[in-house]
Amino acid sequence: MDVMGDKATLLETGRFAQSADFVQPTDLVQPSDRDETGEAAEEARLRLAVEAGEVEAMSVLGAMLLRRGDLDGAEPYLRGATTAGDRAAANNLGVLLYQRGYADDAAGWWRIAAVAGSAAAAHALGRHHRERGDEPAAEYWLRQSAEQGHALGAYALADLLEHRGDGGAEQWMRAAAERGHREAAYRLARALDRRHGREADGDGAVVPTEAETEAEQWYRQAAARGHRRAALQLGAILEKRGELKEAGRWYLTSAKDGEAQAACALGFLLRDAGDSESAAVWWLRAAQDGDGNAANALGALHAERGETQTAERWYRAAMDAGDDNGAYNLGLLCAEQGRTAQAEQWYRRAAYAGHREAANALAILLLQGGDTTGAEPWFSKAAEAGSVDAAFNLGILYAGRGAESEDVTALRWYERAAAAGHTEAALQVGIARLRDGDEREAERHLRCAAGGGSAEAAYRLAAVLDARRPAPSTHELGEHVHEKTECEEWYERAATQGHRRAQVRVGMLAADRGDVVEAARWYRAAAEAGSRNGAFNLGLLLAREGSEPEAAVWWTRAADAGHGRAALRLALVYARRGELAEGQRWADRAVSLGPAEVSERAARLRDALRQELSA
Numbered sequence: 001m002d003v004m005g006d007k008a009t010l011l012e013t014g015r016f017a018q019s020a021d022f023v024q025p026t027d028l029v030q031p032s033d034r035d036e037t038g039e040a041a042e043e044a045r046l047r048l049a050v051e052a053g054e055v056e057a058m059s060v061l062g063a064m065l066l067r068r069g070d071l072d073g074a075e076p077y078l079r080g081a082t083t084a085g086d087r088a089a090a091n092n093l094g095v096l097l098y099q100r101g102y103a104d105d106a107a108g109w110w111r112i113a114a115v116a117g118s119a120a121a122a123h124a125l126g127r128h129h130r131e132r133g134d135e136p137a138a139e140y141w142l143r144q145s146a147e148q149g150h151a152l153g154a155y156a157l158a159d160l161l162e163h164r165g166d167g168g169a170e171q172w173m174r175a176a177a178e179r180g181h182r183e184a185a186y187r188l189a190r191a192l193d194r195r196h197g198r199e200a201d202g203d204g205a206v207v208p209t210e211a212e213t214e215a216e217q218w219y220r221q222a223a224a225r226g227h228r229r230a231a232l233q234l235g236a237i238l239e240k241r242g243e244l245k246e247a248g249r250w251y252l253t254s255a256k257d258g259e260a261q262a263a264c265a266l267g268f269l270l271r272d273a274g275d276s277e278s279a280a281v282w283w284l285r286a287a288q289d290g291d292g293n294a295a296n297a298l299g300a301l302h303a304e305r306g307e308t309q310t311a312e313r314w315y316r317a318a319m320d321a322g323d324d325n326g327a328y329n330l331g332l333l334c335a336e337q338g339r340t341a342q343a344e345q346w347y348r349r350a351a352y353a354g355h356r357e358a359a360n361a362l363a364i365l366l367l368q369g370g371d372t373t374g375a376e377p378w379f380s381k382a383a384e385a386g387s388v389d390a391a392f393n394l395g396i397l398y399a400g401r402g403a404e405s406e407d408v409t410a411l412r413w414y415e416r417a418a419a420a421g422h423t424e425a426a427l428q429v430g431i432a433r434l435r436d437g438d439e440r441e442a443e444r445h446l447r448c449a450a451g452g453g454s455a456e457a458a459y460r461l462a463a464v465l466d467a468r469r470p471a472p473s474t475h476e477l478g479e480h481v482h483e484k485t486e487c488e489e490w491y492e493r494a495a496t497q498g499h500r501r502a503q504v505r506v507g508m509l510a511a512d513r514g515d516v517v518e519a520a521r522w523y524r525a526a527a528e529a530g531s532r533n534g535a536f537n538l539g540l541l542l543a544r545e546g547s548e549p550e551a552a553v554w555w556t557r558a559a560d561a562g563h564g565r566a567a568l569r570l571a572l573v574y575a576r577r578g579e580l581a582e583g584q585r586w587a588d589r590a591v592s593l594g595p596a597e598v599s600e601r602a603a604r605l606r607d608a609l610r611q612e613l614s615a
Helices: 007-013 036-051 055-068 071-083 087-099 103-115 119-131 135-147 151-163 169-178 182-195 210-224 228-241 244-256 260-272 276-288 292-304 308-320 325-336 340-352 356-368 372-384 388-399 404-419 423-436 439-451 455-468 486-496 500-512 516-528 532-544 548-560 564-577 580-593 596-614
Strands: 198-200 206-208
Touching: 036 055, 055 071, 055 087, 071 087, 087 103, 087 119, 103 119, 103 135, 119 135, 119 151, 135 151, 135 169, 151 169, 151 182, 169 182, 169 210, 182 210, 182 228, 210 228, 210 244, 228 244, 228 260, 244 260, 244 276, 260 276, 260 292, 276 292, 276 308, 292 308, 292 325, 308 325, 325 340, 325 356, 340 356, 340 372, 356 372, 356 388, 372 388, 388 404, 388 423, 404 423, 404 439, 423 439, 423 455, 439 455, 439 486, 455 486, 455 500, 486 500, 500 516, 500 532, 516 532, 516 548, 532 548, 532 564, 548 564, 548 580, 564 580, 564 596, 580 596
Parallel strands: none
Antiparallel strands: none
């Protein structure tokens, strides 16, 4: 290629002017801050200055034309300024030649400008050597650029060092970020994110670590400069912290710039706020850009509306986008419609791809079909992959086999699920520990289960505490002083959740302290829910209050449900009324129902009634 001037001679003269570099080699054509009229006036002024022999004007005019894309117009001015010793012109001439495809010639001019002190040229030369695979030379020139404070040079050096696993990468990434390089700020934040931990303050509250706080600051800087993935990450941080309004603003910024994940996240934020229609708009946008999660969300939305065909279409779109949830959701949809064979097909597809909940669902489907042998390995696979439900289901599977060794295995799976927060698994572990006599461990697991909402666990925990309860304290005048104990609180929690035995026990505690109305309320609740003990106790309470006919109604209900004492009470009621045959019938029933003490008493009553009838 024909070039102007001799490079070696120019370098040796030391005549390169120390003017600014006008065109960055990585941003080959930068937009001008001037409007068209202002730029035209500036160009005219520069042309007059060039005619007057001003070298700097020649360099600036060449850079202006280069930014505009007028390579033919820019080249003579840049060559002229370069020949006159302008280092910026030499750098920009390299850019021009690079654009024309003469990379080696461009590198020659960049080398001259870089030796003369051009940080931009050193950066361009470093990138040129890296593209050629000469990493030592690339590192040398990029370091020259970075050490002069060039943001692009610092970023390129950091990228090279990071690629090699060099610990010095972060120093230069930080330097580039501090000089306003948005990609450097984003990557620095990601690096800090990857290694951050979380610390708790003195009250046990979770507080951000110093690294987390710094990461957020760099995300903010990059996002403010238009980095869409930084805006996405910042939105996620704020959402996790509960600052939903600001999170939504950053998701919106990122989504408008074309980030599909941000559009999807914005959709979930809107859905949670109750605006499903707006959520669907953003999910549609994200799904059309290939976001499988958004496609799944659209499928779920249409499934809720009963639009199963549309739901299925979006689930398939999610699957096509590589999201295994699509196949899992298709399985759920088919299962709800009773299409068991198709459900199994989709569950298998997702399960073979590693979807743990699909593996669990497949195992349940096989178990329901009687294929225990086929279900067990899928439960195991799902549990080993982290499915808490699958671990619990394995426990049920092993416990159902009855063998002592299987019970040990069942308990191990229950414990694993309980450790992950599974309420029913914690209950099963608590029951097993009670059976083994380990009351302390039983109480710990029962508390976990009861705290998670298990009424049965609340009842069993209350029973454990109840057994430890000391005798009630008395006032110095001999009056009972009642203070609600923890066991009563747990009984009441279970009773409020509809646990019948707890309702009976709460009624008994109320009766003990003389609160007949409260006792009757809980006995009635238990009786109406089918508790024979509740019905019997309610009958006793009514009888004491003088309402024996109403009491007989509840005792009849209890006796019909197999309560021997209730049958004996009815036998006595009818005997007192003189209805000896009916009394004898209920006495016979009490004998058969028991327990032994009741059977013995009922037998004596029956014989007496029989003698009376035959007299």
